[in-house]
Amino acid sequence: MTERKPIHKLLAAILLAALLVGAAPAYASTSSEIQEELDELNGQRGDILSEMDDIQARIDSLEYAQAGTAGKKQMLDEKILLAGQELDVLAEQIAIEDGYLASLQEDLDDARREEEDQRQRWLERVRAMEESSDVGYIQVLFAATSFSDLLTRLDLVNEVMAYDEQLEQEYIAARQRVQDLEAQAEIVRTENEQRRAQWKEKQAQLEADVAVANALMETLGEDLEEYQQMMAEAAAWEAQVEALIAEKKQELLDAQLLEQMSNQSGASNPAGFIWPSYTKQINSYFGNRKHPISGIWTGHKGVDINANYGSAVWSAASGTVIMASTGWNGGFGNVVMVMHPSGYTTIYAHLSSIAVVSGQSVAQGQVVGYVGSTGNSTGSHLHFEVHDFYGTPVDPLAFSYP
Numbered sequence: 001m002t003e004r005k006p007i008h009k010l011l012a013a014i015l016l017a018a019l020l021v022g023a024a025p026a027y028a029s030t031s032s033e034i035q036e037e038l039d040e041l042n043g044q045r046g047d048i049l050s051e052m053d054d055i056q057a058r059i060d061s062l063e064y065a066q067a068g069t070a071g072k073k074q075m076l077d078e079k080i081l082l083a084g085q086e087l088d089v090l091a092e093q094i095a096i097e098d099g100y101l102a103s104l105q106e107d108l109d110d111a112r113r114e115e116e117d118q119r120q121r122w123l124e125r126v127r128a129m130e131e132s133s134d135v136g137y138i139q140v141l142f143a144a145t146s147f148s149d150l151l152t153r154l155d156l157v158n159e160v161m162a163y164d165e166q167l168e169q170e171y172i173a174a175r176q177r178v179q180d181l182e183a184q185a186e187i188v189r190t191e192n193e194q195r196r197a198q199w200k201e202k203q204a205q206l207e208a209d210v211a212v213a214n215a216l217m218e219t220l221g222e223d224l225e226e227y228q229q230m231m232a233e234a235a236a237w238e239a240q241v242e243a244l245i246a247e248k249k250q251e252l253l254d255a256q257l258l259e260q261m262s263n264q265s266g267a268s269n270p271a272g273f274i275w276p277s278y279t280k281q282i283n284s285y286f287g288n289r290k291h292p293i294s295g296i297w298t299g300h301k302g303v304d305i306n307a308n309y310g311s312a313v314w315s316a317a318s319g320t321v322i323m324a325s326t327g328w329n330g331g332f333g334n335v336v337m338v339m340h341p342s343g344y345t346t347i348y349a350h351l352s353s354i355a356v357v358s359g360q361s362v363a364q365g366q367v368v369g370y371v372g373s374t375g376n377s378t379g380s381h382l383h384f385e386v387h388d389f390y391g392t393p394v395d396p397l398a399f400s401y402p
């Protein structure tokens, strides 16, 4: 995530530059200037798109990693399930061993009692025999230091006395059983302890596996969300720049048409007109057009200038106001007509308000009204007409404007 901030900064810088280009005043721009701005915007859009490629690559690799982790997690889950089953089996074995140990202990208690009985019976027998003899057999036997030593001494005694063989064997067997049981119990106890240790170890491993898998999935999820957020932001910026590009393209088209027409007319301006609005953006040109309300094709007798509502409209040249009328006016709405010494007449229609009166003299550039949408109009714009000396409408864009 260390490269995240630089990308954000770069994108922000690109967006700011794009907005500045987009905000450049339109009225002063020639087509070559607009083309430059357009090139710059396209370059910036390219930068954003390449950054988006980078972000997408990271998203892809994260998703790939996450898919791998999801696979690992699935394997871990399976391992965890098996480990849980193994733990259950171990616990069952431990319980069985516990029961076995308890029963062994009971057997051992019985065997010890039996051994003691046998020993007493045997001792009584030895004492009875000793009474009819002058040898201290009991002392010999009681001096035994261990079981094997005792067996050796018994052999010695047997050599010298007629001994009850069966009694002796029973005593030996009882002792042997005690020893066997003790050994068996020891084995089971050791196994049981090992199994308990094993259970604890496996349980700890299982918990560690679960924790690792969960932590990894969470971290990856967070990273992915951040990149997806960045991607959405970049896409939004790209859309903004694209909108600016579309705007610029329209602007370029308008400027090129204006320049083309100026060139065709030999850049002539016999009336000495200036453009009557702050913007040269044209919505509708002179000539045939489909009427936006009626849908009928008519000859458009002027140009529709895409000016903001309330922006100033000034006289294209000095002259005399011959009409300044509010109302429908045949679809013109609030309209001003100015007759110029050159013989041309200019008309400014759909005004929101009028700033002059009929009969008044106006200077070139003097405000005659404000842009609106009165009369037969679907939106704020200035309908600008130029009539020649004979009252015939001519294309306003046939003149060159300074």
Ligand SMILES: [Zn+2]
Binding pocket: 284, 300, 302, 303, 304, 382, 383, 384
């Ligand atoms: Zn119009």
